[in-house]
Amino acid sequence: MWSVITWIRDFIAEYTWFWWSSNDSKSNTVLLVGLDDAGKTTLTGRLTQNRLIQAPPTSQPSKHEIKIGSTLLAITDVGGHKQARRLWRDYMFSSTRLIFMIDASNRQRLPEARSELLNILDDDDLKFVPLLILANKIDIIDTAYSENELRYLLQIEKYLNEENPRIKLCMCSIKRNEGFTDGLRWLVKQPIKLDN
Ligand SMILES: Nc1nc2c(ncn2[C@@H]2O[C@H](COP(=O)(O)OP(=O)(O)OP(=O)(O)O)[C@@H](O)[C@H]2O)c(=O)[nH]1
Numbered sequence: 001m002w003s004v005i006t007w008i009r010d011f012i013a014e015y016t017w018f019w020w021s022s023n024d025s026k027s028n029t030v031l032l033v034g035l036d037d038a039g040k041t042t043l044t045g046r047l048t049q050n051r052l053i054q055a056p057p058t059s060q061p062s063k064h065e066i067k068i069g070s071t072l073l074a075i076t077d078v079g080g081h082k083q084a085r086r087l088w089r090d091y092m093f094s095s096t097r098l099i100f101m102i103d104a105s106n107r108q109r110l111p112e113a114r115s116e117l118l119n120i121l122d123d124d125d126l127k128f129v130p131l132l133i134l135a136n137k138i139d140i141i142d143t144a145y146s147e148n149e150l151r152y153l154l155q156i157e158k159y160l161n162e163e164n165p166r167i168k169l170c171m172c173s174i175k176r177n178e179g180f181t182d183g184l185r186w187l188v189k190q191p192i193k194l195d196n
């Protein structure tokens with residue numbers, strides 16, 4: 001008898017969750033940004049097709065639906081070249097969560113990535129939006145920065161303290177299919193403000 005009650009309770013909880021997540025168009029919207037060549041579209045290929053794709057540079061925003069646990073996310077990949085970056089801010093206001101991807105192996109372009117990241121982190125209008133930093137391409141071991149080096153070089157230590165768990169840094173390799181899942185799970189668990 002108890003197992004039937006448990007089953008009914010679990011069924012209702014699951015069904016209610018599915019109904020909520022599939023009907024609330026804004027609550028699970030994620031914007032994926034970062035410099036061109038960081039690996040953003042490669043991540044969408046991993047998440048939607050579970051394989052390593054080779055994509056041309058993104059010229060048009062594209063939207064992808066993926067499931068993390070029981071949460072359905074709509075991820076928009078806007079592209080990272082200079083013209084596309086002008087669109088980021090517009091898209092940020094219709095997104096409840098952000099992913100900023102960095103090529104951890106590209107030492108020349110780290111200052112440019114840092115500047116774009118700090119623009120977002122210092123934007124008062126975005127201060128309640130959870131942000132996951134994915135430091136990609138750690139498989140390029142000759143040049144990839146370590147997590148500690150990146151924390152320091154990106155100047156994000158002050159945003160990473162426990163009082164402000166709004167951001168998280170994850171080292172990953174989309175090529176090797178490692179390191180990003182924990183970050184995505186963290187991202188979907190973060191409380192969001194729907195009036196952003
Ligand atoms: N070594 C390595 N290469 C990767 C990894 N992830 C992506 N790449 C490569 O990085 C290059 C750029 O990847 P994209 O996913 O197209 O980059 P993007 O961020 O979407 O770039 P834009 O569309 O121009 O903004 C491709 O050649 C990928 O194969 C990784 O984890 N390791």
Ligand SMILES: [Mg+2]
Pocket residue numbers: 040041042055056057058077079080
């Ligand atoms: Mg792309």
